Amino acid sequence: MNLKKFKIDFKNKKRLIPQVLTIAFIFLVFAYFSYNAQINMGNRGISFGYGFLSQEASFDITFSMIDYDGSYSYGRAFLVGLLNTLLVSVIGIIICTILGVTIGIGRLSQNYLIAKAAEWYVEIFRNIPLLLQIFFWYYGALRLLPMPENAISFGEISFLTIKGWYVPKFLWTNFSIFFYSLIASLISIFYVFKYAKKQREKVGKHVPAGLISLSILIILPALTFLIGGVTLNFEYPELNQLSDTIYNFKGGISIIPELISLALALSMYTATFVAENVRAGIEGVGKGQKEAAASIGLTRGQILKLVVMPQALRIIIPPTTNQYLNLTKNSSLAAAIAYPDIVLVFAGTALMQTGRAIEIISITMGTYLFLSLTISVLMNSYNKKMAIKEK
């Protein structure tokens, strides 16, 4: 950022006065509202403070990625909600990117069927309100799944029921060795690519970096199984009878239907916007660029990878950042279907049990602001990397 642009002109008083007055006015409005809140809370005997965060929460949460039960604090409940919000956002962003790019490219396909199918997808899913889509998946589609005793089975290791999707759980021994081997292979892949680039630029020799990296990624972790003492077992979900007619699945990992429907709705809805961004980006690259690339003998794949995509990304990234932010913020609709995100757990249950509306809502708003700004910063730095380098 160029700070010089904002330099205040102290010499020109006439320009300074309205600015200072504006700032003073904004400050006074804030002061008035906080003063007003303080007085009224005082009149009604409501205290203000964040001390409640360390009190025992005493309510349970369906789904948590960290250790949690009611004996933990409200602060911990906040963390559970935050992680659940992050989980559904990350899943949503990944799926919507894959789906969006595929459909965006599909819309430009020469194949009539593919292009039309992609167009219909975009037009249908972006024109139905998101909340309705969430309701459709949750109350419509997933409520029609069978009870556990009649579960839809995937090769007897994974089961889909109205109570959730049960998948096998990984049971590792010496997981850390495996994990380090993964990191080591990623680092070596980084150097392989660096070396390949150097070779290409200096000597003009083509090094098959992709092939080498893939074999490193497979061989190194595989070695840890053979000689590092790493083992992997699976814990499969098993049908378990609780009473005459009540069954559930025991063991494995249970993915609750609330998460599935929310992630599906969020990613399918946002994918339409990403798809349009991708289409706009690719169409935004001049036809001459492609023709020029073809005339020097590049293949279609090379044209897309080396000429079209680098330029298209510059158009795609900024609006797609907005869509990622929207997806993250839209995940707060979780409260409508009992997915325990930060709004349901913290701005819902915790707010009710403590009655500390101002404190809890301010923390929640601050959290969303922080999340959105973080995504912005990450995407902006990526955008900067892809932008045209002016010299």
Place this chain on the structure above:
Amino acid sequence: MIKSLKTMIFVGLASLLLVACGQGGGGAGSKKSKTLDNTKKAGFVKCGVSQGLPGFSNADASGNWTGLDVDVCRAVAAAVLGDADKVKYTPLSAKERFTALTSGEIDILARNTTWTLSRDADIGLTFVGVNFYDGQGFMVRKNSGINSVNDFKNGISACTNTGTTTELNMRDFFNSKNISYEPIAFEKADEVVQAYDAGRCDTYTTDKSGLAAQRTKMSAPDDHKVLPETISKEPLGPVVRQGDSVWEDIVRWSLNTMIEAEEYGINSSNASSLKDSENPQIKRLVGSEGELGAAFGLDNEWSLRIIEQVGNYGESYKKHIADTGILPNRGPNELWTKGGILYVPPAR
């Protein structure tokens, strides 16, 4: 520069003064009730109710609210405004209810709300009494083979409402039994019922009166039953904002009047004829003796209007809870003279 600084300071001070003046009027007045004045000025009582709980507060197709909780608001309207129908109802979720009350959107919360220490003391609310003694129970499918809470096993999934005492009791209960369970908490009661009805959860837990009332909404009510055990005390009652003791007294004694009227056999049809009764306590309740209304700035017929327009507690219970088949048996909500625990201080 100096001149502009002066202007700035002047503007700043003037704004601060304005802020201070705006607050001056809002001070405490001990005998006068701001809520009562506002209610009389508006011409209706602002009453917060549930989003639909048969028997307690439920709207029919044309938007008329009826129920045991609704009758508390109607009683206050009859006492204060002379007409029980002058009530504006605001349906609230469990989550919204207290904020709506403390922020002044409503003046009475009559929404099957459990009286607890932390709610009473911590968040600027005052409970004025109990209009229904309830307890938390569980509902299961009849064919499930579960006949008692002792039949629950690890892994059971239980649906309930967020932001309720139910959610906390459920945890206490399953913990004490050492059962691991899956809690699924929805914001609206209708969503809980739907989830349980569809089979998302194995049991539905809330106040027993709520279970009985919600069962009527299910696709096949006869397929479900409420387990005999009660796992908690849930005294439900109307709530007001802290800090307006006159309004608090009006609501408290409107409720008490209904209960005491039943105790003395006064009902909506015989109330006016009892003005010449021999019993001084009956005469006080129908306003022909004493000056009870003056204590909170009302006329002397306030209690008579409550009994005439809304009825006594027994009439209200019969009309909304018993005759609708929700809970035909009054259980603890019977008068203390008839083996229940309804016992209110005397109106004298």
